[in-house]
Amino acid sequence: MGDIMTETIKNKVAAYLRLLTLHRGEAKEAYDQVASIYDDFAKVWDHAIAAPTLAYYNQIIEARVKPGALILEAAAGTGERTQALLRHSQPGEIIALDASAAMLDLARSKVQDPGCVLWPGI
Numbered sequence: 001m002g003d004i005m006t007e008t009i010k011n012k013v014a015a016y017l018r019l020l021t022l023h024r025g026e027a028k029e030a031y032d033q034v035a036s037i038y039d040d041f042a043k044v045w046d047h048a049i050a051a052p053t054l055a056y057y058n059q060i061i062e063a064r065v066k067p068g069a070l071i072l073e074a075a076a077g078t079g080e081r082t083q084a085l086l087r088h089s090q091p092g093e094i095i096a097l098d099a100s101a102a103m104l105d106l107a108r109s110k111v112q113d114p115g116c117v118l119w120p121g122i
């Protein structure tokens with residue numbers, strides 16, 4: 001049973017990563033353009049609209065991420081969720097990918113954890 005779950009999760013992750021490759025060029029260009037103002041808008045969104053979802057996300061991290069886990073964070077953006085992962089769990093390594101170099105530059109300015117690699121990818 002455990003093996004079947006693992007295979008199902010692997011397939012879902014692979015399907016998600018394949019989906020991201022479809023729009024990579026568009027996403028890169030659009031997010032490179034808005035990166036410098038992204039966090040100001042995201043802050044409003046996060047507080048006014050997404051607060052309950054983000055609180056739930058943090059609960060899931062605490063409940064599910066085992067100490068020492070290897071985490072693949074797809075579309076990490078400016079690193080806000082990367083920081084949440086580091087605040088709410090003790091991962092062994094986070095590989096955070098994003099198509100936009102400008103978004104990742106902002107993530108790099110916030111996330112200096114040696115166990116976290118920020119990578120232009122997907």
Ligand SMILES: C[S@@+](CC[C@H](N)C(=O)[O-])C[C@H]1O[C@@H](n2cnc3c(N)ncnc32)[C@H](O)[C@@H]1O
Pocket residue numbers: 019020021022023024025027028031042074075076077078079080081097098099100103121122
């Ligand atoms: C709305 S932002 C969310 C960022 C972050 N996950 C967060 O919650 O703050 C979406 C991010 O996904 C990235 N993205 C969108 N499509 C992508 C793709 N096909 N490959 C890699 N990154 C992608 C964008 O560059 C952008 O940084």
